[in-house]
Amino acid sequence: MATATQALQNYEQTFSQFEKSTAGRELAWLQNLRRGGFERFAATGFPTMRDEDWRFTNPNAISQTAFRLVRNGHSLPSRDRLAPFQIEGVSCQLVFVDGRFAPGLSSTEKLARGVSVGNLASEIAKNPGAIEKHLGRYLNLERDAFGALNTAFIEDGGYIHVAKGVIAEEPISLLYVATSQDFPAVSHPRNLVIAEENSQVTVIEDYVSLGGGQALCNTVTELVAGDHSVVSHYMIEREHTKSFNVSTLRIQQGRAADVASHSVLVGGALVRNNVHPVLAGEGGECLINGLFIGNNRQHLDNYMLVEHTSPHCGSRQFYNGILAGHAHGVFHGRIVVHKDAQKTDAKQTNRNLLLSDTAQIDTKPQLEIYADDVKCTHGATIGQIEESALFYLRSRGIDEVSARRLLLVAFASECLDRMKPGPARTHVEKLVQEHALVIASPAGNGDRS
Amino acid sequence: MSLLEIKNLRARVDDREILKGVNLTLNAGEVHSIMGPNGSGKSTLAQVLARRESYEITGGEVLFNGRDLLAMKPEEAACEGLFLAFQYPVEIPGISNAYFLRSALNAIRKYRGLDEMDAMDFLPKLREKLKLLDMDDKLLNRSVNEAFSGGEKKRNEILQMAVLEPKLAILDETDSGLDIDALRIVANGVNAMRSPERAILVVTHYQRLLNYIVPDRVHVLVDGRIVRSGGPELALELENKGYGEMDGAARGASPA
Numbered sequence: 001m002a003t004a005t006q007a008l009q010n011y012e013q014t015f016s017q018f019e020k021s022t023a024g025r026e027l028a029w030l031q032n033l034r035r036g037g038f039e040r041f042a043a044t045g046f047p048t049m050r051d052e053d054w055r056f057t058n059p060n061a062i063s064q065t066a067f068r069l070v071r072n073g074h075s076l077p078s079r080d081r082l083a084p085f086q087i088e089g090v091s092c093q094l095v096f097v098d099g100r101f102a103p104g105l106s107s108t109e110k111l112a113r114g115v116s117v118g119n120l121a122s123e124i125a126k127n128p129g130a131i132e133k134h135l136g137r138y139l140n141l142e143r144d145a146f147g148a149l150n151t152a153f154i155e156d157g158g159y160i161h162v163a164k165g166v167i168a169e170e171p172i173s174l175l176y177v178a179t180s181q182d183f184p185a186v187s188h189p190r191n192l193v194i195a196e197e198n199s200q201v202t203v204i205e206d207y208v209s210l211g212g213g214q215a216l217c218n219t220v221t222e223l224v225a226g227d228h229s230v231v232s233h234y235m236i237e238r239e240h241t242k243s244f245n246v247s248t249l250r251i252q253q254g255r256a257a258d259v260a261s262h263s264v265l266v267g268g269a270l271v272r273n274n275v276h277p278v279l280a281g282e283g284g285e286c287l288i289n290g291l292f293i294g295n296n297r298q299h300l301d302n303y304m305l306v307e308h309t310s311p312h313c314g315s316r317q318f319y320n321g322i323l324a325g326h327a328h329g330v331f332h333g334r335i336v337v338h339k340d341a342q343k344t345d346a347k348q349t350n351r352n353l354l355l356s357d358t359a360q361i362d363t364k365p366q367l368e369i370y371a372d373d374v375k376c377t378h379g380a381t382i383g384q385i386e387e388s389a390l391f392y393l394r395s396r397g398i399d400e401v402s403a404r405r406l407l408l409v410a411f412a413s414e415c416l417d418r419m420k421p422g423p424a425r426t427h428v429e430k431l432v433q434e435h436a437l438v439i440a441s442p443a444g445n446g447d448r449s
Numbered sequence: 450m451s452l453l454e455i456k457n458l459r460a461r462v463d464d465r466e467i468l469k470g471v472n473l474t475l476n477a478g479e480v481h482s483i484m485g486p487n488g489s490g491k492s493t494l495a496q497v498l499a500r501r502e503s504y505e506i507t508g509g510e511v512l513f514n515g516r517d518l519l520a521m522k523p524e525e526a527a528c529e530g531l532f533l534a535f536q537y538p539v540e541i542p543g544i545s546n547a548y549f550l551r552s553a554l555n556a557i558r559k560y561r562g563l564d565e566m567d568a569m570d571f572l573p574k575l576r577e578k579l580k581l582l583d584m585d586d587k588l589l590n591r592s593v594n595e596a597f598s599g600g601e602k603k604r605n606e607i608l609q610m611a612v613l614e615p616k617l618a619i620l621d622e623t624d625s626g627l628d629i630d631a632l633r634i635v636a637n638g639v640n641a642m643r644s645p646e647r648a649i650l651v652v653t654h655y656q657r658l659l660n661y662i663v664p665d666r667v668h669v670l671v672d673g674r675i676v677r678s679g680g681p682e683l684a685l686e687l688e689n690k691g692y693g694e695m696d697g698a699a700r701g702a703s704p705a
C-alpha cells in the first residue's frame with residue numbers, strides 16, 4: 001500500500017515516461033487530449049467516499065496501490081490458454097493482453113463488408129483524422145477521475161466502425177486478458193465504436209484474467225450510435241476475484257437510435273461499471289440492462305447516468321442483483337432530464353436477492369428533471385429465495401442445490417430475456433448457469449476469502 | 450407390508466403443537482380420505498409427509514414402503530414415490546411449466562437409475578396427459594403457476610402427478626376452487642391413476658369429490674388427532690352433522 005500522495009507521484013512519473021514513448025506522440029491533438037486528461041486527474045486525484053458518486057464504494061484499495069503499466073517484453077499467452085474464453089458464433093475476436101492488442105491471438109476473417117474492426121493504435125496511425133473526430137469528444141471528465149486517467153493513458157483498445165446502412169449480423173468480441181505480473185499491473189483500454197446511420201451491430205467487451213496477479217483494468221468506451229442505428233453492447237466482467245475493474249461506457253445516441261447496454265458482472269474483487277448514455281436525438285430508445293452476481297467479498301458497483309437532452313426519448317434501466325456471502329452490490333441510477341427533453345419516458349427498476357445476512361445492497365435512485373412533461377418511475381426490491389418455492393421444487397424430486405440454482409437462474413432470466421437471442425445471449429446464459437451453480441452449492445454461499 | 454404407516458406422529462411449528470399423535474395406515478391400491486375442520490392440521494400432516502422442514506417432528510414414526518420417511522429430504526421422498534398436490538400451489542416466475550416438469554421427471558428417473566428424457570421424447574407424453582386433464586397447451590410455456598387461475602393451478606398439480614406417476618399421492622383440497630366440470634375432469638384424472646400399486650390420500654372438506662373418487666376409508670382429523678375412521682358413509686354423515694360431536698370427542702380424548 002502506498003499513500004495517496006505517493007500514488008499520485010507514481011502516476012506523474014509514469015505519465016511523463018508514457019508521454020515520451022507512446023504511439024501517436026507526434027499528433028498534437030492526441031497529446032493535448034492525453035495531457036488534458038492527466039491534468040484533470042492530477043487536479044482532482046482519485047475519488048473518495050465523500051464524493052456523492054462514490055458513497056457506497058471505497059476506491060482506496062485502488063488509489064493506494066502503486067499500479068504500473070505493463071510495458072515491453074512480456075510474453076503473450078498461448079492460444080490454448082485463451083481457448084476457454086472463446087465465444088461461439090462471433091464474427092471476430094480481438095484480443096488485448098494487459099491493454100495491448102495481440103494480433104497473433106485475434107481473428108477478423110469473418111467480417112462483413114462495411115464493417116471495420118481493428119485496434120485503436122493502428123487506426124490512429126492509419127487514419128488519425130477519422131479518430132480525432134470522435135475520440136474524447138463524448139466523455140465528460142469533470143466528475144470522472146478514472147475517465148481522466150484513462151484519457152491520459154490512451155494508447156490502444158478496440159476500434160469498430162460500421163458503415164451507413166450496414167448490418168453486422170454476428171457479434172464482434174473484444175477480449176481483455178489480464179495476465180499475472182509480479183507487480184500490480186494496470187491497463188487503460190480505450191475503445192471507440194461508431195455505428196453510422198441506419199447500421200446495426202452487437203459488440204461484446206469481455207474481461208478475463210489468467211493467473212492470480214493483482215491488476216486494475218480501467219476502461220473507457222465511447223460508443224456513437226448514429227441516427228436510426230440499432231446497437232447492442234455487452235460488458236462482461238468475469239476476472240478473478242482479486243481484480244479491480246473500472247469501466248465507463250459513454251453512449252452518444254442520435255435520432256431514433258435504438259441502443260441496448262447489457263452489463264453482466266460475475267467476477268472481480270472491486271468492480272465499478274459506469275453506463276452513461278446521452279439521448280441526444282429525438283425518438284431515441286435506450287435499454288440499460290444489468291445483472292450482477294456476487295459472492296465472498298466481491299464489491300460490484302453499477303453506476304448509471306442517463307441523460308435525456310432531446311424530446312420523445314425512452315430509457316429503461318433494469319438491474320437484477322444476486323448477492324451471497326459478504327458480497328456488496330450497488331445500484332446508483334441517476335436520470336437527468338434536460339429542459340428540452342419533453343415527453344421523456346424514463347424507467348428504473350432494481351431487484352435484488354440477498355442470500356445471506358452478510359450480503360449487502362445499496363440502491364439509490366436519483367432523478368433530476370428540468371422539463372415539465374415527462375414520465376419517470378423508479379422502484380427497488382430486496383428479497384430472499386422463497387422457502388415455499390424451494391420446497392415446491394424439492395417436493396417434485398429436484399435436489400436442493402438444483403432447486404436453488406433453478407430459482408437463481410429464473411431470477412436472472414428477467415435480465416437474460418431482455419437480450420436478443422443470439423451468440424452473445426447464449427454466452428451470458430452459460431456464464432449465469434455456472435455462477436448460479438456455484439452460489440447455489442453449500443460451499444458457494446459462504447465466505448471463502 | 451403397508452405402503453404408508455403413520456404411528457403416533459407429533460409435529461409442531463413455533464412451539465405450537467399441531468399434530469398430536471396421528472395414526473394412519475394405507476395399503477397399496479387403497480384410497481383414503483381425511484376430513485376435518487379448518488385448522489385441524491390436515492395440511493400440516495400432508496406437508497410433514499412431504500418433508501417440509503419448517504415443521505418440527507416431536508414424536509412418532511412414519512414408514513413409507515418400509516423406509517423411515519421422516520429421515521428423508523423432500524426430494525428423496527419424491528424420488529421414493531411420494532407426491533403432494535398442494536392446497537396452495539406455488540407460483541415460480543421465470544421457470545416454464547414444461548421445463549419444470551421435465552426437470553422433476555428427470556430428477557426422479559435419475560434417482561431410479563433410468564436415462565434422462567430429452568424434450569423430444571418428453572413432449573408427446575406430456576401432451577397426452579394434458580389432454581386427459583383438458584388443459585391448454587399454452588400453460589406449458591408459461592411460468593409455473595404464475596397468473597394461473599385457481600382451477601388451472603389445481604389441474605396443474607394433477608398434471609404433475611400424472612407425469613411423475615407416484616406410489617402415494619396426497620391431494621390437499623384439490624377440489625376447492627373447482628367448478629363442477631373441472632371437478633369431474635380432475636376426478637377422472639385421479640381415477641385414471643388408481644391402480645393396485647398406488648395409494649391415494651384425499652384431503653377434502655366436501656363429500657362432493659368423494660362421489661367421484663370413492664374412498665375405501667374416511668378419517669376425521671380434529672385438533673391434531675384422528676378422532677374417527679369409517680367407510681365412505683362417514684363422509685356423508687359429516688356433511689349432514691358437521692364436526693360438532695367430533696370436537697367433543699377430541700377434547701375428551703386423553704393425550705397419548
Ligand SMILES: Nc1ncnc2c1ncn2[C@@H]1O[C@H](COP(=O)(O)OP(=O)(O)OP(=O)(O)O)[C@@H](O)[C@H]1O
Pocket residue numbers: 462463467485486487488489490491492493494503536
Ligand atoms: N408454518 C406455520 N406456521 C405457523 N402456524 C402454522 C403453520 N402451518 C400451520 N399452522 C397452524 O397450524 C394449524 C393447522 O393448520 P393446517 O394448515 O394444517 O390446517 P388445515 O386442517 O389444513 O386447515 P384448512 O382446512 O383450513 O386447510 C393452524 O392453526 C395453522 O394456523
Ligand SMILES: [Mg+2]
Pocket residue numbers: 491492493536621622
Ligand atoms: Mg389445509
